[in-house]
Amino acid sequence: MIQPTQKKRIVLFLPHRANPDEGVRVAADLLPLELYQIATFPVQAGFEVHVVDAMIHEDYERRLMELCDGALCLASSCILGYQVLHGAQMARRIRQRFPDLPIIWGGWFPSVVPELYIEEGIGDAVGLGQGEFAFWDVVQALDCGEPLENVAGLVVRGADGKPHYTDHRPVAGFEKIPPVPWDLCDFERYVELQNNPGNAKLRHRLPDPLGMSAGTPLRAFSFFSSFGCPEPCTFCCSPMVTSRRWKAIPGQELAEQMWELHERFDFNIIRFQDANFGVAEKRSNEWCKGIMPGGDPPPFWWNATYEIETIARYKEESCDLMRDARCHLIILGAEAGSEEQQERIKKKIDLETNLEFALGRIYDRGLQTGTTWIIGYPGESKESMLATIRMAARMKHNYPGSASDIFPFRAIPGTEDFDAAVGRGYQPPRTFEEWGGCLEYKYEFDDIGLPLDVLERWKRYGTTASFYDGNVHEGAGLVRKAMKQAAGMRLKHGVYGFPIEQKLFDLYVRLTGQTQKDKIVIDRTSGVTPNPAQG
Numbered sequence: 001m002i003q004p005t006q007k008k009r010i011v012l013f014l015p016h017r018a019n020p021d022e023g024v025r026v027a028a029d030l031l032p033l034e035l036y037q038i039a040t041f042p043v044q045a046g047f048e049v050h051v052v053d054a055m056i057h058e059d060y061e062r063r064l065m066e067l068c069d070g071a072l073c074l075a076s077s078c079i080l081g082y083q084v085l086h087g088a089q090m091a092r093r094i095r096q097r098f099p100d101l102p103i104i105w106g107g108w109f110p111s112v113v114p115e116l117y118i119e120e121g122i123g124d125a126v127g128l129g130q131g132e133f134a135f136w137d138v139v140q141a142l143d144c145g146e147p148l149e150n151v152a153g154l155v156v157r158g159a160d161g162k163p164h165y166t167d168h169r170p171v172a173g174f175e176k177i178p179p180v181p182w183d184l185c186d187f188e189r190y191v192e193l194q195n196n197p198g199n200a201k202l203r204h205r206l207p208d209p210l211g212m213s214a215g216t217p218l219r220a221f222s223f224f225s226s227f228g229c230p231e232p233c234t235f236c237c238s239p240m241v242t243s244r245r246w247k248a249i250p251g252q253e254l255a256e257q258m259w260e261l262h263e264r265f266d267f268n269i270i271r272f273q274d275a276n277f278g279v280a281e282k283r284s285n286e287w288c289k290g291i292m293p294g295g296d297p298p299p300f301w302w303n304a305t306y307e308i309e310t311i312a313r314y315k316e317e318s319c320d321l322m323r324d325a326r327c328h329l330i331i332l333g334a335e336a337g338s339e340e341q342q343e344r345i346k347k348k349i350d351l352e353t354n355l356e357f358a359l360g361r362i363y364d365r366g367l368q369t370g371t372t373w374i375i376g377y378p379g380e381s382k383e384s385m386l387a388t389i390r391m392a393a394r395m396k397h398n399y400p401g402s403a404s405d406i407f408p409f410r411a412i413p414g415t416e417d418f419d420a421a422v423g424r425g426y427q428p429p430r431t432f433e434e435w436g437g438c439l440e441y442k443y444e445f446d447d448i449g450l451p452l453d454v455l456e457r458w459k460r461y462g463t464t465a466s467f468y469d470g471n472v473h474e475g476a477g478l479v480r481k482a483m484k485q486a487a488g489m490r491l492k493h494g495v496y497g498f499p500i501e502q503k504l505f506d507l508y509v510r511l512t513g514q515t516q517k518d519k520i521v522i523d524r525t526s527g528v529t530p531n532p533a534q535g
Contacts, residue, residue, distance in 0.1 A: 008143060009048045009071040012039060013064060015078055015087035016054040018203055027205035028055065028193035029220030029271050034077045034107060034131070036180050037224060041136035043181040047072070054086070056189040064090065068098050072142055075135060077107035080412060084109055085436025091122035104138055106131040109435070111241050112414030114155035118163040120432070124148065125156045129241055130227060132177050134169055171228065171245040187221070187265050194218040206271065207368055209301040209328035221267035223258075225249045229276040231307065232346045235335070235374065237414035238275055246276065251283040255290020262300060269328075270302040278306035281314050288325035295324075303329035311361055312354035323365040330362050331370045337391030338384040341377065345417070351391065359399055369402040371395060375458065376409035376450050378420040385454045389461050390494045396465050397491040404465070406458055408450065410438065460496035467502070474509045 014032040018024040032053045039049045050067050054060045068074055074094060078087045091103055105117050106127035117123030125148050127134040134153040141151050148156045153169030195217050208218070226249065228242030238244075249257070258270065278284050291298040304327070311319070311330070322330075334349060336342050342349050349355055362369045373392045375385040389406060396404040411421040411428060422428060429435040450458070466472055467487035472480065486501045 009050065009067065010039075010042055010139065011064065011067045011071050011074045012049065012051045013060070013074060013076045013087075013090065014051070014053045014055070015076065015083045015090060017079075017081065017083045019082045019086075020200065023200050024203060025055070025197075025200045026203050027220075028190045028197070029206075029218070029222055029269070030055075030204060030273070031185060031187075031190060031222045033222060033224050033273055035075075036182070036184055037177075038075065038106065038131045038135040039181050039184060040132055040178040042139050043184070044178045047139065049181070049184060051184045056186065056193065061090070061093070064094060065097060068094055068101055071101060072139065073102040073104055075104040075106065077105070077131075078110065079108045080410075080435065080438070082436050085432050088120070088122055088432035088436070095122055102142055104135065106135065108237060108241060109413075112237050112412075113435075115163045116432070116435075118155060118157050123157070125151075125154045128153050128155065129169065129243070130171050133172060171243065171247055173247045174227070174249045182261070182264065187267075191217075191219050194220055206303060206329060206370075209269065209326070210366065210368065211326075211328070212268070212301065216268070218269065219265070219267045220269040220271055221261070221265055222271040222273050223261075224273055225254050226274045226277065226279070230279060231276065233333075233335070234345045234416035234420075235377070235409070235412065237412050239416075240414040242275075246279050248274075248280070248283060251286025251288075252290045254283075254287050258291060262298075268300050270300060272302065272304040274305060276307060277304035278310050281310075281318050284314075285318050285321055288321040288327075292325050297324060297326050301326045301328040303327065303331065305331045305333075308332050308334060308349050308358045309354055311358035312350070314361075319361050319365060323367060327367055329368045329370060331372075332358070333372050334391070334395075335372065335374050336377075336384070337373065337388030341380060341384045341388070344380075345377065355391075356395070356398070359395060359402075363399045363402065369399060371402070371404045373404070373406045374409050375406060375454065378409075378411075378417055378424050378426075380409075382451045382454055385450070386457065389454070389457050393461055393465075393491040393494055396468065397488060400488075401469060406461065408458075457496055460499060461491075463502060464490050464496060464499075472505075475505065475512075479505070479508065 012032075012035040014035055017026040017030070032051060035051050039051070043049050052060050052063045052067070057063055064074075076087050076091065078084050094101065095103065102124045103122060104125050104127065105114075105123045110117055110123070110126045111128050114123075114126035114128065117126050125138060130153075134151065137151045138148060138154070140146075141148055148154060149158070149164065149166060152167040154166045155163050156166060158164040226246060228244070228246045229238045230244050230246045232239055232244060261267070302325075311332070333347075334355060335347050336345055337351065339351060342351065359369055359371070371392075373388050375388050392404045392406050396402070409417070411418045411426055413428065418428070429438050464487045467483045468491055470480065470484060472483065475483075483501060483505055490496055
């Protein structure tokens with residue numbers, strides 16, 4: 001049994017990001033950073049804080065029921081996808097068992113549909129935007145018996161049982177937030193899962209650094225170094241949730257923190273979970289220099305998100321610093337392959353000049369890139385979708401081994417494109433069950449009305465890209481080499497018709513008794529790339 005103490009207890013819960021009953025889970029370097037962040041003030045003030053992460057705690061339900069008995073509050077966070085459903089299921093059970101326990105929600109999804117949590121009766125308050133300060137004020141109010149209506153930055157359950165918005169809360173800088181209480185992190189549990197993933201399909205797993213020796217045990221760590229994003233993208237809810245504000249830990253200070261954390265956790269990869277790590281070139285440079293004292297590379301690799309236009313405008317010396325500081329992967333969002341669509345989604349990437357220039361800068365320095373694309377925006381023309389597939393294929397061919405993944409559009413609440421989709425007749429999910437399954441990605445399923453020829457070309461692109469990347473492991477080496485060469489020609493010229501060699505390969509696999517999945521099964525995990533090789 002988990003024994004209570006005399007201090008007032010706060011319980012923090014992170015639901016499953018993927019449904020284990022479907023044989024899927026996410027990469028174990030995704031620590032519950034959002035929970036550690038909101039724990040900063042309560043831990044500093046002496047509250048007893050417990051983190052329950054369904055990823056590493058198989059007995060998470062038992063833990064929750066024991067810890068919630070007599071607790072001051074339960075807080076949870078989720079993003080769109082299965083995590084929404086699992087979080088709601090657990091909140092219902094806890095509400096039934098402890099009807100008077102305050103339940104507080106935060107995270108991207110609750111922040112944009114707070115009314116759902118209040119009206120369904122599984123939330124007493126939902127934080128909007130930056131959570132550290134709002135949650136600390138919630139904790140103090142609950143501790144003193146004060147009404148949550150007095151806390152800024154929330155949607156709360158009013159006396160009438162309906163949602164009520166409190167005063168707006170401005171974004172604050174990291175210098176006002178206490179140190180993260182890393183004592184809450186049982187890092188070795190995550191390390192164990194990273195190296196012994198079992199038979200589950202992994203999602204969100206990033207490629208290992210190219211310079212890492214085969215067989216090296218993974219000790220990957222994740223970290224938030226900034227909040228928000230200044231970009232106005234119409235498909236993203238960040239403009240609404242963060243008001244396009246960007247606050248970041250200064251580069252040198254970030255480096256000092258990472259050295260301290262490396263001494264403590266001995267990680268060999270850092271995965272920055274920032275929405276947009278590379279906004280400021282000066283900060284990026286300070287970070288790189290700070291982890292290379294005397295010019296020597298650090299004892300770890302790192303990866304982060306940058307914008308294509310950002311990389312294009314960086315100085316050559318800044319790009320060299322990223323390479324020398326052992327950045328191994330830069331994650332980029334291109335999102336559309338036509339100029340008209342770039343304008344419409346307010347991304348405004350110069351496709352003819354800066355896209356390939358930025359990717360080339362990364363690739364030529366031996367760094368990997370991960371580029372994402374979207375097709376099927378509200379009102380997008382068929383020509384624009386086909387242009388995106390062509391552009392994705394061109395980047396895949398020119399930079400082999402680097403991701404160039406195409407996603408079907410998903411209407412995310414709190415975005416301009418969600419409103420546009422609804423205006424065109426889209427019927428959004430209404431329940432937690434529906435929201436929990438709305439990120440299904442599979443070729444047999446088309447809920448946004450992609451033209452049939454676009455759907456077929458997208459599918460064939462995914463299969464061809466798998467052969468080109470060498471992700472298909474059936475067959476002898478010479479056979480796979482021939483398939484890769486054929487795939488390269490198809491990607492280069494954008495020709496996917498009459499895939500005779502792929503049909504022959506399928507026949508070869510069946511005749512030799514090997515197995516190959518060429519379709520995606522249902523997967524509700526947010527961020528799943530529709531690629532048959534990923535199963």
